[in-house]
Amino acid sequence: MKKVLLQGRDICKSFAQNGETIPILNKVNMEVYEGDFTVIMGASGAGKSTLLYALSGMDSITSGEIEYRGKRISGLTEKEMARIRAKEFGFVFQQTHLVSNLTLFENIVVAGYVGGGRPRDVQQRASELLSRMHVDGAKDRLPSQTSGGEAQRAAIARAMIQGPGLIFADEPTGALNKSNSEEVLNLLSTLNSDGQSLLMVTHDVRAAIRGNRILYLEDGKILDEFTLPVYSAADARQRETQTTQWLSSLRW
Numbered sequence: 196m197k198k199v200l201l202q203g204r205d206i207c208k209s210f211a212q213n214g215e216t217i218p219i220l221n222k223v224n225m226e227v228y229e230g231d232f233t234v235i236m237g238a239s240g241a242g243k244s245t246l247l248y249a250l251s252g253m254d255s256i257t258s259g260e261i262e263y264r265g266k267r268i269s270g271l272t273e274k275e276m277a278r279i280r281a282k283e284f285g286f287v288f289q290q291t292h293l294v295s296n297l298t299l300f301e302n303i304v305v306a307g308y309v310g311g312g313r314p315r316d317v318q319q320r321a322s323e324l325l326s327r328m329h330v331d332g333a334k335d336r337l338p339s340q341t342s343g344g345e346a347q348r349a350a351i352a353r354a355m356i357q358g359p360g361l362i363f364a365d366e367p368t369g370a371l372n373k374s375n376s377e378e379v380l381n382l383l384s385t386l387n388s389d390g391q392s393l394l395m396v397t398h399d400v401r402a403a404i405r406g407n408r409i410l411y412l413e414d415g416k417i418l419d420e421f422t423l424p425v426y427s428a429a430d431a432r433q434r435e436t437q438t439t440q441w442l443s444s445l446r447w
């Protein structure tokens with residue numbers, strides 16, 4: 196049986212706007228299993244990113260509880276949460292947020308140093324990761340001298356530098372063209388088949404079918420979920436058809 200890695204119970208999140216309280220998440224209950232590639236979908240504005248930031252402790256929650264590996268992480272101090280984020284979580288965003296005047300290699304080692312790794316170990320791991328992400332040829336270039344796909348693959352290497360238990364990805368292909376998206380998605384699929392747990396927000400069906408479990412967020416709750424076998428390129432078309440049919444069934 197699969198182990199629960201991350202659990203959200205009755206997560207509520209509201210934002211204050213013009214003196215009004217706007218509820219975005221309304222008692223979300225969900226879990227992420229170890230080894231899974233879990234995907235969150237939903238209409239624009241449904242609260243997908245809000246949920247990702249809440250689950251990863253990047254943002255506070257209004258009420259509810261979050262557990263990681265069976266330990267409560269909601270309600271920790273910012274310092275305690277920062278330690279868990281640095282050690283256990285990796286983040287990939289739509290924009291890479293690479294430091295513009297550092298090379299790809301330097302961007303990755305800096306993240307490793309911040310996490311407290313020994314320089315020699317960090318440098319060796321950064322080189323291995325860049326090679327695994329197929330960007331070793333571009334490692335000494337600045338982000339501005341690389342393609343969007345190379346930069347995003349370097350950002351994934353940065354997310355992996357601490358050996359995270361879970362990678363959170365928010366629309367990782369949202370700023371990429373089709374071929375760069377495909378490269379990045381292939382990489383995420385490979386990481387997952389090597390055992391990396393992932394939680395990704397996307398509105399793109401072609402990205403979502405890389406997951407083996409898709410959750411649909413609507414009206415501040417998980418409305419439904421769809422499970423797929425572990426990704427294989429051979430059944431990509433069939434997965435896309437099945438997922439599109441599932442999504443259309445929810446939109447009636």
Ligand SMILES: Nc1ncnc2c1ncn2[C@@H]1O[C@H](COP(=O)(O)OP(=O)(O)OP(=O)(O)O)[C@@H](O)[C@H]1O
Nearest residue numbers: 210212219237238239240241242243244245246398
């Ligand atoms: N800091 C904030 N203050 C006020 N409202 C916010 C804040 N952050 C998000 N919201 C609102 O919360 C709602 C959900 O936003 P969120 O970005 O989580 O949605 P999403 O499903 O990820 O959307 P998209 O697919 O368009 O990125 C939106 O209406 C947004 O305007």
